[in-house]
Amino acid sequence: MTQSSLGQLTDQKNRNKNVLFPKICVSLIEKDPTLILRIAREMAESDVDMVEWRLDYVVNEMDIEELLRLFQKIRVILAEKELLVTLRTHLEGGSVRVSKECYRQTYLGLLKTGLVDWLDIEAKRPLEWFNEVLVEANKQHCQIIASYHNFLETPSNSYLEKLVLDFMKINPDVIKIAVMPEFEEDVWRLLHWNQQTLQCLGQIKIIAIAMGELGKISRLVGGITGSYLTFTSFSKVSAPGQLKFEEVHWLFSLAKIKLAEQGSEDNGEEKNSKN
Numbered sequence: 001m002t003q004s005s006l007g008q009l010t011d012q013k014n015r016n017k018n019v020l021f022p023k024i025c026v027s028l029i030e031k032d033p034t035l036i037l038r039i040a041r042e043m044a045e046s047d048v049d050m051v052e053w054r055l056d057y058v059v060n061e062m063d064i065e066e067l068l069r070l071f072q073k074i075r076v077i078l079a080e081k082e083l084l085v086t087l088r089t090h091l092e093g094g095s096v097r098v099s100k101e102c103y104r105q106t107y108l109g110l111l112k113t114g115l116v117d118w119l120d121i122e123a124k125r126p127l128e129w130f131n132e133v134l135v136e137a138n139k140q141h142c143q144i145i146a147s148y149h150n151f152l153e154t155p156s157n158s159y160l161e162k163l164v165l166d167f168m169k170i171n172p173d174v175i176k177i178a179v180m181p182e183f184e185e186d187v188w189r190l191l192h193w194n195q196q197t198l199q200c201l202g203q204i205k206i207i208a209i210a211m212g213e214l215g216k217i218s219r220l221v222g223g224i225t226g227s228y229l230t231f232t233s234f235s236k237v238s239a240p241g242q243l244k245f246e247e248v249h250w251l252f253s254l255a256k257i258k259l260a261e262q263g264s265e266d267n268g269e270e271k272n273s274k275n
């Protein structure tokens with residue numbers, strides 16, 4: 001894999017950005033406001049790190065004022081959680097077609113509340129879709145995830161590299177790549193690509209997701225190759241191949257305990273052998 005152009009653009013000081021256990025995110029993907037608030041309360045009481053509110057499930061069901069009121073309620077309920085807001089359009093696997101104006105106005109309205117922690121930008125869209133949004137996000141200290149989805153295949157590494165170079169122009173905090181593997185090798189290639197690319201990206205983090213049945217493993221072990229976040233299902237899946245939040249959380253917790261036990265056993269042995 002060639003990392004030459006990425007390497008030229010950025011310094012190479014980020015050797016150790018691998019996280020082992022990524023943050024866990026769940027998505028709010030209901031249409032009905034009462035149900036949204038009920039599930040948000042359940043999420044608030046759980047151990048999830050981040051909640052993604054998928055606006056594409058509600059954007060055609062209510063006007064902007066109603067949406068903002070609902071957002072304020074969700075924010076209060078999820079005060080202790082990181083909140084990601086995503087308007088996923090049909091071009092990237094979302095459930096609605098939206099106009100540039102709707103995309104811009106919805107995001108600007110939410111950002112101006114000053115209460116959005118993270119915003120998902122479909123960065124392959126023309127810049128005029130989110131130019132102003134980025135300025136406002138910056139003003140409000142909202143972090144940006146530049147995202148790309150491909151539900152058909154896993155593009156070549158050189159395609160992904162070009163994409164990353166392109167996305168870096170908007171200076172995101174995280175670059176998210178969600179692709180569909182056709183073969184097992186696609187999954188391992190994506191994870192390896194994540195690890196290699198991360199070292200060239202300075203402060204920018206990566207989320208690499210292989211979707212579908214074949215890709216499930218990437219949602220569990222992605223942290224080892226540096227994927228920052230894993231998306232899990234809470235009430236329903238928001239993408240193919242998502243594993244249940246409780247199961248992923250349980251597995252991570254168990255692995256953390258086992259690794260800690262192993263660590264103290266190893267230290268004990270080391271001390272004993274020195275005596």
Ligand SMILES: O=C1C[C@@](O)(C(=O)O)C[C@@H](O)[C@@H]1O
Nearest residue numbers: 027086178209211231238239
């Ligand atoms: O972009 C992503 C990742 C995702 O597509 C997944 O594969 O888990 C799920 C979406 O809700 C989210 O916006």
